[in-house]
Amino acid sequence: MGIKKSICMFVLLLTSTAQGQIFTEHIVVKGNTLYSISKSYGITVEALQEANLQNSGTPLSIGDTLLIPAVDNPVPIEEVQQPQITAAATEESGYEMYKVKKGDSPADLAKEWGFTNMRAFYRLNPDARSDWKKGMILVKPVLSGTLDQSTIDSVSTIDSTDTAVSTELIDEVKILGLLPFFLKDYINQTPLAKRSPLALSFRQGMELAIEELNDSTRSISVTFADTYNQTDSLRLVIERNPLDSFNLIVGPLYSKRVLEISKYTQANKVVSPLSKNSDINALPLQNSSVAEEYQWQAIIDFIQERREQGEVLLPVANGLRTHQTLIVAQSKEETDTAINRIFSVFDNPQLIKVTEGWKENERLAFLDSMVHYDLIIYDNDPAFMLDVLRNLRAGTASYTWYTVGHQIVDNGITQDNFTREKDVMCAFSSYIDYRSEAAMTMVQSFREKFGAQPNDYAIKGYDVAQFYVRKLTEGTGEYRGISLGFKPNEQGKNTYTELRVFQDLEWRKINP
Structure with a gap:
């Protein structure tokens, strides 16, 4: 227990250049995970996922070919000006x-x-x-009294009109879809051609939603442009399609292009639909992908609420079992930051910082059996997560494993891993229940219109168009789509989460 198994790998590497983009092809072998592959190439998991969106939603298989983006310098972006404080704070203001x-x-x-x-x-x-x-x-x-006022939900945090999201309702919506169709590669069948169907699927989902939303109360039109995935191509697209001519800009899909478009004055109209890059949350644009921290906050709130409601004690045969928060994480700088910031609400959590080799995980087999542990594994390495769980199962301690969608989706954690656990809860921001009436209706409409089954990206394109058009025309503030949920804050960043528990081989929703 606690010792990593080394696996001999034979990796076929092919370095290619296409339209100025340098990448490497990696052939998946036994033992590969997104985490281990990204670590070996010195890139982030998010960058690897973005380069291989066609693999999203499916586990890696031996023989799969992944594109490895080159590590280069970050794109220079003009600094976003923050709202300035124009008057000195006084005691009279509170x-x-x-x-x-x-x-x-x-x-x-x-x-x-x-x-x-x-x-x-x-x-x-x-x-x-x-x-x-x-x-x-x-x-x-x-001042006394201002503390009470600070808890009111309507406190405004945005003063700048450049970054605030407009709330004025309109009945005519002009949409610009900035998607990387890679048409040249698709025609010439280069390695990048396999990215084309993703943007095409996303477009089809948007088109279906727009067709459904067009009625006597509103008029919706859409223009699509191929951003490829280059700086020059995005600039040319915007020159040909001035952003001030549109009410809503959906895209680009890739983080670098999203970072670039944020410098334009119309950036508050932009919706980044898929990128999980954390830097986007600091930019003056809207983001439909929920940051991992919001998912962790939903977990923290749920644990706290259970304790406040008197569920701190659980009856057991030989007395009462108390709850304690158990945080297991690899020892690194981001762990300390998270403990001091995200998880600072917990009183005296038991923290196990694990060093290289993971030997500290062996202590998990000897935890107090009279305590019920609320387990948080703060690390997205699937091998590390499974090692923690394996050591816990070797002991007699009772625990509930709390996780988030960013940890377990597309990360090598499979359904059989959850079946071994007695109690698993997860904060999701995206989940499809194909048995729901809404999902079945959408799938049937998509089949009738396009003669094909909608994939995950078609469904997300459908959800994105549905919500943001409704937001502009109806003032919709919160919306649950077929796959995605939406609950934007005042800065336009999506904060939607829903808690689900793994029961009878499925994730069942446990919060309204």
Whole structure:
């Protein structure tokens, strides 16, 4: 237990160049996971997933060919100007500005300033949840009464008209779809040609939704353009299709192009539909992909709510079993950051930091059997996660495993891994129940229109168009599509999550 198995690998590597893009082909062999492959090439899992969207939603198979993007310098982006404070904070306003110092943590400041829960603190300082750092400016209540006001949900955090999302309803919507069709590669059958069907599927889903939404109350039109996946091609597309001519821009799909389009003045009209790059959450555009931190926050809130409702004690044959939070993570800088920020709400959690070789995981087999552990594995390496669970099953301790969609979807964790666990709960932001009436209706309509079965990207394109058109024409604030859920915050970043428990070989929804 706790020892990584080394697997001899034979990897066929083919380096190619297409239209200025350098990539490497990797042939999947036994033991490969997205995490291990990305680590061996020095890229992130998200970058690997973006380069191989055609493999999303299906487990890796031996013999699969993956495209490995070249590691290059980040695209230079003009700095996004933050709203400026035009007047000095005064005591009469009830608030003052506070500059974060070394050693500060959200939990410590919230307690010092008199907040009764972290949710109220984060409502007043939303950036503290996702971008905590020394030197950042926080809003601090200084008068009695202002602390109560800070817990109101309608507190505005955006003052700049350049970044705020418009709430004015319209009855005519002009959409620009910026998708990487890779038409030249598709025609010439280069290695990049396999990316083309993804954008085509996404487009078909959008077209079906637009057809359904066009009625006597609104008029919707869409223009699609091939962004390829290059700086020059995106610039040319925007020159030919000025952004101020459209009410909604869907795309680009890839992170680098999304980062580039954020510098344009009409960026608040842009919806990044699929990218999971965390940098996008700091940009003045809308994002339909939910950041991992929001999923973890849903898990934390659920654990806290269960405890507040008196479920801290569970009856057992020989007494009462108390709950304790157990966090297992590999020892690295991001672990310390998460403990101080994301998981700071937990009182005295048991933390096991694991070093190289994972020998510390062996301690999990000897945990106190009189305690029920709320288990959080803060690491997306599937091999590490499975090693933690294997050691826990070797002991007698009772535990509930709390996970998030970013951890287990497209990451090599298969259904049989969940069947071995007695209690697993997951915060999802995307889930398809094909037995639902809405899903069956959409699938049937897609078949009738296109003569094919909709894939995951067609369904996501359908959901994205449905929500953002409804948002512009009806003022819809929250929406559950066939696959995606939407609950944008004031900055236009999607925060939708739903909790599901694994029972009878399926994920069953447990929250409204």
